[in-house]
Amino acid sequence: MSFNRKDLLGLEHLDKKEIQTIIDAAKPFKNMFTRSIKKAPALIGKTVVTLFCEPSTRTRTSFEIAAKRLSADVVSIAPKTSSFVKGESLVDTAKTLEAMKADIIIIRHTCAGAPELLAKNLNASIVNAGDGFHEHPTQGLLDLYTMYDKKKKIEGLKVLLVGDILHSRVARSNIWALTKFGAKVRVVGPPTLIPKRISELGVEVYYDLDEAIKDVDVVNILRIQMERQQGGFFPSIHEYNELYQVTEKRLAKAKPDVLIMHPGPMNRGIEIDSEVADSPASVINEQVTNGIAVRMAVLHLLALARNKQGRKHTC
Ligand code: CP
Numbered sequence: 225m226s227f228n229r230k231d232l233l234g235l236e237h238l239d240k241k242e243i244q245t246i247i248d249a250a251k252p253f254k255n256m257f258t259r260s261i262k263k264a265p266a267l268i269g270k271t272v273v274t275l276f277c278e279p280s281t282r283t284r285t286s287f288e289i290a291a292k293r294l295s296a297d298v299v300s301i302a303p304k305t306s307s308f309v310k311g312e313s314l315v316d317t318a319k320t321l322e323a324m325k326a327d328i329i330i331i332r333h334t335c336a337g338a339p340e341l342l343a344k345n346l347n348a349s350i351v352n353a354g355d356g357f358h359e360h361p362t363q364g365l366l367d368l369y370t371m372y373d374k375k376k377k378i379e380g381l382k383v384l385l386v387g388d389i390l391h392s393r394v395a396r397s398n399i400w401a402l403t404k405f406g407a408k409v410r411v412v413g414p415p416t417l418i419p420k421r422i423s424e425l426g427v428e429v430y431y432d433l434d435e436a437i438k439d440v441d442v443v444n445i446l447r448i449q450m451e452r453q454q455g456g457f458f459p460s461i462h463e464y465n466e467l468y469q470v471t472e473k474r475l476a477k478a479k480p481d482v483l484i485m486h487p488g489p490m491n492r493g494i495e496i497d498s499e500v501a502d503s504p505a506s507v508i509n510e511q512v513t514n515g516i517a518v519r520m521a522v523l524h525l526l527a528l529a530r531n532k533q534g535r536k537h538t539c
Pocket of ligand 1: 487
């Protein structure tokens with residue numbers, strides 16, 4: 225087994241073997257979901273805290289279900305009702321949780337680097353559940369798992385990421401993982417929503433969706449992040465729809481067995497046509513199910529690494 229890390233902060237610095245270890249560890253957890261009792265004892269006696277400083281439906285619920293299925297004690301912190309509102313710093317809040325013997329803290333934050341800051345200051349294991357525009361490693365892992373599950377290989381797959389690449393931590397984590405496994409990654413979107421130096425990450429850049437979608441195996445559609453669009457990155461939603469909405473007509477140019485993916489939450493009728501979202505090619509709900517298995521694998525591997533390193537609480 226090739227995973228011996230204290231924290232999971234991103235996919236950029238994981239090597240292919242470490243990512244493969246997580247994917248392989250997720251498979252038996254996924255098989256467990258068909259049993260009447262979906263529980264394993266791997267995290268008995270461990271305390272897992274979710275600290276989400278940005279809204280989330282999928283990731284927070286998925287981590288909480290994952291930790292509970294592994295028999296951990298799970299606590300959720302909501303910033304609005306915590307001492308953040310009294311001015312307590314993120315590190316002080318996290319240290320308080322560690323003093324309560326939290327073993328693993330799962331954090332989502334608007335600031336890129338917030339998980340790394342906690343990792344440097346705490347003995348508890350830190351999991352990045354999405355930090356600013358930086359990374360969303362478990363989303364990248366569950367996307368990779370879903371592609372592998374459906375296509376039985378990643379090497380050589382043509383994978384298209386569509387939309388708001390600039391603000392997307394999901395795009396970055398997908399790119400890091402997929403390129404390590406030899407996929408041919410394309411990105412497409414309005415020039416204002418494509419980072420200037422993105423091709424340095426080994427991806428092909430397109431601005432025309434009808435060109436970019438030709439012969440692809442997977443289309444991963446990113447959410448237009450309305451909450452981050454103050455900069456006027458495109459003239460109107462109507463124009464975005466015309467040029468970049470993934471429709472049945474456009475999909476006809478991809479491979480006949482193309483997979484449709486979306487990390488959620490979806491803006492139906494904006495970046496994705498409703499018929500596409502509900503089509504037989506769509507694996508959007510399977511991504512959600514796979515997310516629990518992948519997060520169980522991450523929590524289990526971090527707990528095993530903690531046991532191996534003999535990590536104890538310092539306070
Ligand atoms: N995919 C994703 O991160 O969704 P949430 O914002 O609902 O967690």
